[in-house]
Amino acid sequence: MAESSDYVVVGAGLAGAATAWQLAVRGHQVTLLERDVPATHDGSSHGSARIFRYAYPDPFYTRAVLESKALWDRLAAETGTELITPFGAVDYGPRRQPGLLAGVLADAGIEHELLSADEARSRWPQIAFDTDVLWHPGAGVIDAETSVNAMVALAAHGGARVLTGWNLDRIERRADTAGAGFRLHSATGETIDAGNVVISAGGWLPRLLECLPLPAGFLAGLPELTVRQEQAFHFRYREDSGFSGSNWPTFIHKADDIQTYGLPGGRDADFAGQKVAEYNAGPRIPSAVQQTGVVDPANRARVVDYVRHCLPGLDPEPYAETTCLFTNTPNEDFLIDRADNLTIVSPCSGHGAKFAPLIGQWAADLATGEGPVPDRFRSATSSALSAQIGTP
Missing domain, CATH: 3.30.9.10 (D-Amino Acid Oxidase, subunit A, domain 2)
Structure with a gap:
């Protein structure tokens, strides 16, 4: 029998670690899966040097940096670690x-x-x-690797299970509606069942999109990655x-x-x-x-x-x-969208690191239905449906 979790987050980079942290501190049952180790050297969140800045021509992003900085300060205080020099x-x-x-x-x-x-x-x-x-x-300057490890540690402290060396191969929807909604398969034959899945796989996301059980209309509405x-x-x-x-x-x-x-x-x-x-x-x-x-x-x-x-x-x-x-993405906006209990997170285009704690908050809000995500990060189809049913 496969292990199970209410929420499974795939990818322990900055965004995935932040999402697992946010879900765990809210009391949800969380498993964080990472194909290698958190902040792996061949991903997008390795090393000690990412720019933290407020300057954007779009006021939306400048305001979002201010929101994110409050969460960075909280993260630094709770871990006793300097994360932004x-x-x-x-x-x-x-x-x-x-x-x-x-x-x-x-x-x-x-x-x-x-x-x-x-x-x-x-x-x-x-x-x-x-x-x-x-x-x-x-x-x-953000220390990306230290930040990832800090968020993973807080997620684990909040009860999250962290599995490394777990390389996702595919996800299938379970026909057994009495059980979890999805079954995740690793490249080495391991499985885990999940009620909700958050995919934050960075540069691996384009390949994974091909093997996710998502509606065709939803996939067609996503921006090109x-x-x-x-x-x-x-x-x-x-x-x-x-x-x-x-x-x-x-x-x-x-x-x-x-x-x-x-x-x-x-x-x-x-x-x-x-x-x-x-x-x-x-x-x-x-x-x-x-x-x-x-x-x-x-x-x-x-x-x-x-x-x-x-x-x-x-x-x-x-x-x-x-x-x-x-x-x-074509316009350098992020992708944070959801269909059928499966959330896609891609803080794209080389400027996402500074927003990591806020992206985790947005992704957790969307995955749980506890709050909205800015419409610019969702497809037109998702935004229209949310407006009709009054939920995120």
Whole structure:
């Protein structure tokens, strides 16, 4: 006889761990399944360096960061662990629209400054600014792996069962209506029954969607998910040139010909430099199953050339490099949707980490029917049905 659980969450990355935490602290019976280990190295939530920032051109997301930060603070307090290290952030470039971002932050009451390029260069001579610059000191760096483990620990403390090395192969709907609604099968033949399932599988989600017992109309209404194998490079601080390694903010630079971001690399690369990447520039792959972990030489060359010309405070030769999965929707909104007691969660498009505790709250609300999820994260079919029946 298969083991059973009221709620099974698949995937112990940031979103899955947050969902399991939220469900467990509400008193639900929860099992968290992970194909490898929490914050696995070949997923999207590994390592110690993800940007936390408030600056968005869309006020919705800025308000959501404020909500998420309250949950981050709660998580840090309950675990006694620093999860976000403050560094501040600079946003610049002709396509980044720092003036627009400043207006959004002003409306939200978030501390910030709008600086000229010369004013910014006087503060951070290690960066070659090309436009006005938005500075907001409340930004920082999330330790993703520590955050995942903190949420998994709180979920377990709340009674959740955590199973690692459990690689989901397929889910079938049980005809026995007296029992659990679903039976989950692992790649090695294990099974577990569940009344409700939450799938938060990152780059593995496109493949899993093919073997989930979801209505055809629901599947057809979901946004297209694309997976990219992104590349990031670590460059040493040039301390000998007079630039200070202790004075590096996170940055997002949107020039006409390239979009880049950077942040202090943390323990991923021995705290010795800045992590720099070209945004959404990695090769597309069908799903995480096809990732190679091999860095594209052309992408490396573009980023090295960018560092050489735009970041004079860094040695332009990378001393470490890595790959990471980005799962994207066409408009970079998240996907948090539900049909027939099966919830799909994909905090997509390279900007979901900062929202992890809030995404867990939204996903738990949707899975339990205890609260709504923003309509922009659900398909038009789901939103219309929710409006008709008055439930999430």
